[in-house]
Amino acid sequence: MGSKERILRLKDETRTKILDAALNIVQTEGWQALSMRKIADQIEYTAPIIYEYFSNKDGILLELTRRGYLILAKDIREARDKHESPEEKMEAMWIAYWNFAFAHKEFYQLMYGVDMVCCTVKNSLPEAENVGGMLGEVIESLFKKKPVSDDDICMKYYTYWSIIHGLISINLVRPNGRTTDELNQQILKDAIKGITLSINN
Amino acid sequence: MGSKERILRLKDETRTKILDAALNIVQTEGWQALSMRKIADQIEYTAPIIYEYFSNKDGILLELTRRGYLILAKDIREARDKHESPEEKMEAMWIAYWNFAFAHKEFYQLMYGVDMVCCTVKNSLPEAENVGGMLGEVIESLFKKKPVSDDDICMKYYTYWSIIHGLISINLVRPNGRTTDELNQQILKDAIKGITLSINN
DNA sequence: TACATTTGCTTAACGGTGTTAGATTATTTA
DNA sequence: TAAATAATCTAACACCGTTAAGCAAATGTA
Numbered sequence: 001m002g003s004k005e006r007i008l009r010l011k012d013e014t015r016t017k018i019l020d021a022a023l024n025i026v027q028t029e030g031w032q033a034l035s036m037r038k039i040a041d042q043i044e045y046t047a048p049i050i051y052e053y054f055s056n057k058d059g060i061l062l063e064l065t066r067r068g069y070l071i072l073a074k075d076i077r078e079a080r081d082k083h084e085s086p087e088e089k090m091e092a093m094w095i096a097y098w099n100f101a102f103a104h105k106e107f108y109q110l111m112y113g114v115d116m117v118c119c120t121v122k123n124s125l126p127e128a129e130n131v132g133g134m135l136g137e138v139i140e141s142l143f144k145k146k147p148v149s150d151d152d153i154c155m156k157y158y159t160y161w162s163i164i165h166g167l168i169s170i171n172l173v174r175p176n177g178r179t180t181d182e183l184n185q186q187i188l189k190d191a192i193k194g195i196t197l198s199i200n201n
Numbered sequence: 202m203g204s205k206e207r208i209l210r211l212k213d214e215t216r217t218k219i220l221d222a223a224l225n226i227v228q229t230e231g232w233q234a235l236s237m238r239k240i241a242d243q244i245e246y247t248a249p250i251i252y253e254y255f256s257n258k259d260g261i262l263l264e265l266t267r268r269g270y271l272i273l274a275k276d277i278r279e280a281r282d283k284h285e286s287p288e289e290k291m292e293a294m295w296i297a298y299w300n301f302a303f304a305h306k307e308f309y310q311l312m313y314g315v316d317m318v319c320c321t322v323k324n325s326l327p328e329a330e331n332v333g334g335m336l337g338e339v340i341e342s343l344f345k346k347k348p349v350s351d352d353d354i355c356m357k358y359y360t361y362w363s364i365i366h367g368l369i370s371i372n373l374v375r376p377n378g379r380t381t382d383e384l385n386q387q388i389l390k391d392a393i394k395g396i397t398l399s400i401n402n
Numbered sequence: 403t404a405c406a407t408t409t410g411c412t413t414a415a416c417g418g419t420g421t422t423a424g425a426t427t428a429t430t431t432a
Numbered sequence: 433t434a435a436a437t438a439a440t441c442t443a444a445c446a447c448c449g450t451t452a453a454g455c456a457a458a459t460g461t462a
Contacts, residue, residue, distance in 0.1 A: 036420060046441055048422080057420065151384070158368065159388050166367025167359070183352070187360050194395055237449060247412055249451080258449065 015053045017043045019067070022060050026106045061110060068107035072100050076135070086141040091192050093135060094164055098188060101168045112165060135160070144200045156199060163191045216254045218244045220268070223261050227307045262311060269308035273301050277336070287342040292393050294336060295365055299389060302369045309369065336361070345401045357400060364392045 021042035025034050036057060040047040054060045079096035083089045101108040139156050140148045167188060222243035226235050237258060241248040255261045280297035284290045302309040340357050341349050368389060 035418085037418090047420085048442090049440065051421075052439085155384060155388055155391075158371070158384075159364070159392055162367035162371060162388065163360070163364040163392070164367065165371060166363035166365065170359070170363060183356060183359075187356055187363065190399070191360055191364070194399055198391070198395055236447080238447085248449085249413095250411060252450075253410085 011053075014043065014045075018050055018053055019060065019063060023064060023106070031106065031109065064107070065110050068104065068111045071104060071107065072097070072111075075100050080138065086138055087196055089138045090142060090160075090196055091189065093138060094160060094192050095188070097164060098168065108168065112168075139199075142196060142199050156195065159195050160192065163195070164188065167191075212254075215244065215246075219251055219254055219261065220264060224265060224307070232307065232310060265308070266311055269305065269312045272305060272308065273298070273312070276301050281339065287339055288397055290339045291343060291361075291397055292390065294339060295361060295393050296389070298365060299369065313369075340400075343397060343400050357396065360396050361393065364396070365389065368392075 018039055021039045022034060024042065025038055036047045036050055039060075040050060050060075054063070075096045076093050079092040080089050083092050136153050136157055139153050139160070142156075143152065167184060219240055222240045223235060225243065226239055237248045237251055240261075241251060251261075255264070276297045277294050280293040281290050284293050337354050337358055340354050340361070343357075344353065368385060
């Protein structure tokens, strides 16, 4: 009767296999090439069984988005914990964000809709809150004046995020577009420092 | 024998009708919903005749991209010519860019691949150069030191662009996401001023 | 005017997509 | 062993972009 668990484990394994197959296709052929039949091919099933594990294609994308946020959150957390001063924390965290985007292009595209048809419902994703929360806390600690209003944090958060996301987007959509890696790093660090400085002015 | 011209004019009209229909569908239903058959329906033809006017769907998108850049270039030119000092020019131009993105969401999504599968070949588009050129010139005039290297201009150009494009992207992909219009405007102007100030420091 | 040719447009099809319903096979239970 | 349940597949639907073949009307030519 212990076979119940074995079967459940097997079901979970194929669920994971589906996600891995999807990711594999995306990494080698891009999001455009991802199709239910291709996933089925790769896991040696036919397309309809995927619907026993995910309600539809968007369900797969949502789960991958979740996976992406888990990796990102881990990276950012680690970057934060490697430094002492808020200034250093902030720079390290945003650089971790930057590195994540290029180390996991596909995830980033899925998570932030760069050059990607975004799945309609991905609001209220707990994993996403985490990232925002961590960054927000460090931003708060950058302020000298207390208390810091939510609007203050929100504004600076968006300022940081905008420039980094913008720079990433531009580079993901237009690779090899006359901007070198060094130039990007320079822009990035300059911008981070500029925003950080502007907080207490 | 003057009918030749009438016929040519008619052909041009249906070409325009195709583009208008495409834009209309996109504006009411989004890029996702744009299909050749829907365009054909709207102009009261069948799908294959579209291929007499455009080589394929990407051809239509490319032409719409061109249209978008024409509008954007006009807006930015006008913003520039309304002011005297480079600082004011710069701010006005980027705000025009910002306003364009939200006044013509669909165009912006198409042109800059926000939440949109980008058509593969849209390099070397003369209309795009214009926009970059205009902005680049004003950026150059912001520098006190002369001569200004291309790298200097390029870097500041990307810094401006990144933050604005990033802010736009975030707002286009996540509308109603707790950021108000005033907050966005504040972030935007702050960021522009910050970058402009940092040029001669 | 009569025929031939070109033009405009449609129908039908190909191979692809996401998704669902029904049939089939294999496994478990009684 | 027989019945019930689970796992899986086949077939189909409605859509997509795109192409080929054919029809019908307009045009050019004799």
